[in-house]
Amino acid sequence: MTGFSLAPARSLRLIAVLAAVAVGITLGATPARAAVTDPQTVVSLTFDDGNADQLAAVATLNQFGMKGTFFITTGFIDNPGWLTRADLTSIAAAGHEIAGHTVTHPDLLTLPADEATRQVCQGRATLADWGFPTRSFAYPFATVDAATEAIVQACGFNSARGLGDIDTRFGCTGCGFAETIPPADAYLTRAPDEVDTTWTLADLENTVTNAETAGGGWVQLTFHHLCAGSCDALSVDPAVFAQFAAWLSTRAASNNTTVKTVGDVIGGAVKPVVPVTTTSTAAPGPGVNGVVNPSLETAGTTGLPQCWAVGGFGTNTAAFSTVSAAHTGTKAEQLVVSNLVSGDSKLILTQDLGACAPTVTPGHTYSLRAWYTSTVTTQFDVYLRNSIGSWSYWTSSPYFPAGSAYAQALYTTAAIPAGTTGLSFGLNLILNGTLVTDDYALYDSVGAPGILVPATPTVTGSASVGSTLTAVPGAWSPATAAFAHQWLRDGADIPGATSATYTPVAADLGTALSVRVTGSAPGYLPVSAAATSVPTAVVVAGTLVVGTPTITGTAAVGALLTAIPGTWAPAGVNFAYQWLANGTPIAGATAAGYTPVAADAGTTLTVRVTGTAPGYQPASAVSAPTGAVAAGGIGTATPVISGTASVGAVLTAIPGTWTPAGVGFAYQWLANGTAISGATSAGYTPVAADAGAALTVRVTGSAPGYQPASAVSAPTAPVSLATVTRVAGTDPYSTAIAVSQGFAPGVSRVYLVSGTSFADALSAGPAAAHFGGPVLLTGLTALPAGVRAELVRLHPGKIVIVGGTASVSAAVAAELAGIAPVARLAGADRYATSRLVASVAFGSLAATAYVATGADFPGALAAASAAARAGAPVVLVPAGGFLPDLATAALLRTLHTRTVKIAGGTADVTSLTEFWLKLQLGGASVTRYSGADRYATSAALNLNAFTSATTVYLASGTSYQDALVGSALAGAKSAPLYLTPATCVPRATLTAITRLGATRVVLIGTATALTGDVAALKPCP
Missing domain, CATH: 2.60.120.260 (Galactose-binding domain-like)
Incomplete structure (x- = not known):
């Protein structure tokens, strides 16, 4: 037989204190003062748990007429080493307070709320049953939270004590030397750490004198054991306790210090006992396990399993x-x-x-x-x-x-x-x-539950791959036991093999199999039990069940045949194939599908299927033969023609994907459906005779073993006389850069004009062309980075800014000066600026000059390429009823101009201006070139200036930037530039392209400025 002793209570704070350095400073005793002038200090001497050796304290207290408070753990009473109920009766009869300390002294914070409530309320109810009405409570281990305080209050206690909340040499420095009366929280009253073997008489006295000198208050001292010699850590020597009691008994007269029970300090009547149920669950019924957490799987809060x-x-x-x-x-x-x-x-x-x-x-x-x-x-x-x-x-x-x-x-x-x-x-x-x-x-x-008794299972059947083995469980008790199975390979579990039968697989070859049978029966324990059979003989290879192969598909060259292996067993057999022609294996024909080739024509084909499976012997079967293989039909595709249908541009026939692979192709090009003599290559370059015709190409495919086949492409658009390209950026500035990149580095002049205002810029194109240089655009206050980079690339002899600082700022000019010498041409207005541009560029060598209005840009830009071709300037004059000033006439005389060509109708340059020019130039030829709109005017000017041109430039007639920069390029190339709408090409322009014999059309500007319809040379309505 073995016994059981209940563990003594230990304060958590004590554990921390014992780990610290137990060296403190003993305050000196204070001088005696008149009790009437000192604040009152109340000392409560409390004793926790109900240890039997606390009777020594009772005797000392009685000797000095002091009353203590004894916090009783009711479950310990009447056990060896603990007080008895008779002891409690004697203690209470001497006037000491009996108080609550739970039933079994648990850490309340580790318990469910209902168990914590039972511990607190049952302890108080038991004390009441024993004849001890209780008002005060002490928390075991001094652990507490708000919910625990609420439980203590609900169980009828008037107060509850903690520990370690008062300043001593053992800790809680700065916490104060006493609790207030009344305390701030009656359900967590503050007290020093519990007294243990490290406390001296001086320590006990200091807890009192510290409070006395700090204004008084309430000091609760907590004792567990009174023991001399080898004792529990939570002990005080009875002699020390007696000395302290004797000393304390004198403090009332000298320092206004008294000793009271906790209940007397707190006050209040004894509250009714709160009923409590001592158990929360009924006794386990038949077959019910009454143990909570029986398998120890749920962890508790103390490092042990829950419960x-x-x-x-x-x-x-x-x-x-x-x-x-x-x-x-x-x-x-x-x-x-x-x-x-x-x-x-x-x-x-x-x-x-x-x-x-x-x-x-x-x-x-x-x-x-x-x-x-x-x-x-x-x-x-x-x-x-x-x-x-x-x-x-x-x-x-x-x-x-x-x-x-x-x-x-x-x-x-x-x-x-x-x-x-x-x-x-x-x-x-x-x-x-x-x-x-x-x-x-x-x-x-x-x-x-009864006890489940297992038996040894056996295995029946042949140990070979694909053969079924059966587990026989044997005679278990009870006979009604149900079984689960786990098959094992050389003693290791086979994943998924959990049926009463098992069919060995390849992985089992050469191993011994056994089965573990797990039995269970309702009402019996253990819930399950297991037993394992004797291993089988070593597993051997199995035999495949062979199917009959068949061939699907048409036996013709190029037509896919497919081998169907038939029904084989077991499931998951892997197949290999060998095709045969007239019984002879065909090299490389080892897939499930086979496409006959020319060499197979006239033969009969079969397929041999070989099946393999892990753990089985391989096996083969051959299909019935096909009929004789016939010639195949070529699979055609519609040819496509790539390239631009224009004279001189290469067109290429793309035959598409034909079958079989390796088909050879022949070509015949057709114009409006008629074969073009000699045009039998994949590529064809349209000639002038093809202009206006739609071209197609007929592709004929041939392959050995196949009947030839032909396919014709869709027709091209009617063949045009010119190819179309585009020079453009993403905006006018980058388009100007793209145009400029047509000029080699080292040009003598680059003209720089405003990208947002045309007024000063209109005369720049012919001037730039005169020097063989481009026109670039800039912002008013900032030079675009791309423009700067292009200027650096061009490395010009000079940069000419056209316009005043209202068009191109001084800051931009200063930045340009870091690239090349800079000259600015700017007059008082656009007309004066135009004269400066003409004078500087052409000096006195311009026998021909073009005159256009400065009020709008189309006329001047329509004339620009024609003027560049003639080595002539474009001079701006006022519109409406205003005549040019005399400086214009002086310029033309200085240029020695004898031919004046007016760009635009009388709405742009009036008849009066025309007469004035004739008058001022005395006998010079003055001729007007105009049309119904700006596009017709552009065509009329170019008709006069150009009789032939291999390249024609097109630019937008609705904004000035692209036409301006393009005119410099066109002028440098001696090519005309036509203004055009954004979505079509004027018919007069298309007529001019044909008349000039142009084979290349260059669009200046983005696809927004000139759309794809312009690129397709779509005529305007």
Whole structure:
């Protein structure tokens, strides 16, 4: 038999204090003062848990007429080492306060709320039943939160004490030397750390004198044991306590210090007892396991499994740990005992008031069970809880033998004694050794599960791949047991092989198979048990079931044939193929599909299918032959013509994808459906005779073993006389750069004009062309980075800015000066600027000059390329009723101009201006070139200036930038530039392209400025 001792209470704060340096400063005693002038200091001497040696304190208190408060853990009373109920009656009769301290002294913060409530309320109710009305409470371990405070208040207590909240040499520096009266929180009154063996008489006295000198207040001193010699850590020497009591008894007269019970300090009437249920669950019914967390899988808050605790007594060293070597699940609990001198150690069901410990019924017997491994013998220790929640040792089971494999400990108790409300049990060690436990159970003997007894299974059938093996479980008890199966290969589980039958696979070749049968039966324990059969003979290879191959498809050159292997067994057979012509294997024809080639024409084909499967012997079968292979039909595609349908541009016939691969092609080009003599290559270059005709190409394919076939392309657009290209950027500035890149570095002049205002810029094109240089655009205040880079590339001899600072700022001019010498041409207005441009560029060598209005840009830009071709300037004149000034006439005379060509109708340059020019130039030829709109005017000017041109330039007639920069390029190339709308080409322009014999049309500007319809030379309506 083994016994059980309840662990003494220990303050958590004490643990922390003991870990710290226990060296403090002892305050000196204060001089005695008149009690009437000192603030009152109240000292409460309190004693926790109900240890039997506290009777020595009672005697001392009685000697000096002092009253103490005794916080009683009711479950400890009447147990060895603890006070008895008779002791409590004597203590109360002497005027001391009996107070609450729970039933079993748990850490309330680790309990569910209902269990914590039972601990607090049941402890108070038990004390009341014993004749001790209680008002005060102390928290075990001094652990508390707001919810716990609420429980204590709800259970009828007037106050509750904590620990470690008052300044002593042991800690809580700066917390103050006393609690206030009344306290700020009656349910967490502040007190120094509990008194232990490190406290001296001076420490005890200092707690009082510190409070006295700091303004008084309430000092609660907490004692556990009164013991001299080798004692518990939470002890004070009885002689020291007596000295302190004697000293304290004198403080009332000298320092206005009194001793009172906690209840007297707090005050208030005794509240009614709160009813409480001591158990939260009914006793387990038939077949119900009453153990909470029986498999130890749920972790608790103390490092042990939930609802399990450390138990034991005597002198020994016990180490508990959770291990993975479980009987079921993933966790078991290991106990290692060493240095055993006396007593025992065990893992035991938590001895509480109902949250964990199972309820039992008096008069019933119970079946206690647990699975264990142990290096030494073990036994069950059993404890009972009485009606007031107190626990005591009851009995122990016989010993269970040591063993390295899990075994089940089984024990049936005697009838439960009357007055019993709960039972706790666990397997102990009374020797040094290691014990691992798992899967505990407590059943009422009536209806307790039976014991499942396994048998050894056997295997029937042939151990070969593809043959079925059957597990025979054997004779289990009970006979109604149900079975689960797991087949094993050389002792290792085969994934998914969990049926009563198993068909060996390739992975089983050369191995021995066995089966593990797991049985279970309702009402029997263990819930399941397992037994494994004797292994089979080594598994050998199986035999395939062969199918009959067939061939689908048409037996013709180029037509796909497919081999169908037929029905083979087992499922998952892999197939290899060999095609044969007239019985002879065809080299390389080893796929499931085969396409006959020319060499197969006239032969009959078969296919040989060879099946293989892991664990089986290979096998083959040959299909019936096809009919004689016929010639194939070429699969045609529609040819496509790439390239631009224009004279001199290369067109290419793309035949498309024909079948089979390797088809050879012949070509015939056609004009309006008529074959073009000699045009039999894949490429064809249209000639002038093809102009206006739609071209097609007929492609004829041929291949050995196939009938020839032909296909004709879709027709091209009518052949045009010119190819179309585009020079453009993303905006006018980058378009100007793209145009400029047609000029080589080292040009003598680059003209720079505003990209946002045409007024000063209109005369720049012919001037730039005169020097063989481009025109570039700039912003008013900033030179675009791309323009700067292009200027650097051109490395010009000079940069000519056309316009004043209102068009191109001084800042831009300064930046340009870092690239090349800069000259600015700017007059008082656009007309003066135009004269400066003409004068500087042409000096006195311009026999011909073009005149256009300066009020709008189309006329001047329409004339620009024609003027460049003639080496002539474009001079701007006013529109409407305003005549040119005399400076214009002077310029033309200086240029020695004898031919004046007016660009535009009389709405742009009036008849009066025309007459004025004739008058001023005295006999010079003055001729007007105009049309119905700006586009017709452009055509008229170019008709006069050009009789032939291989290249024609087109630019937008609705904005000035592209036409301006293009005129410089066109002038440099001696080519005309025509203004055109954004979406079509004027018919006069198209006529001019043909008349000039142009083979190339260049668009200046983006696809927004000149759309794809212009690129297609779509005529305007």
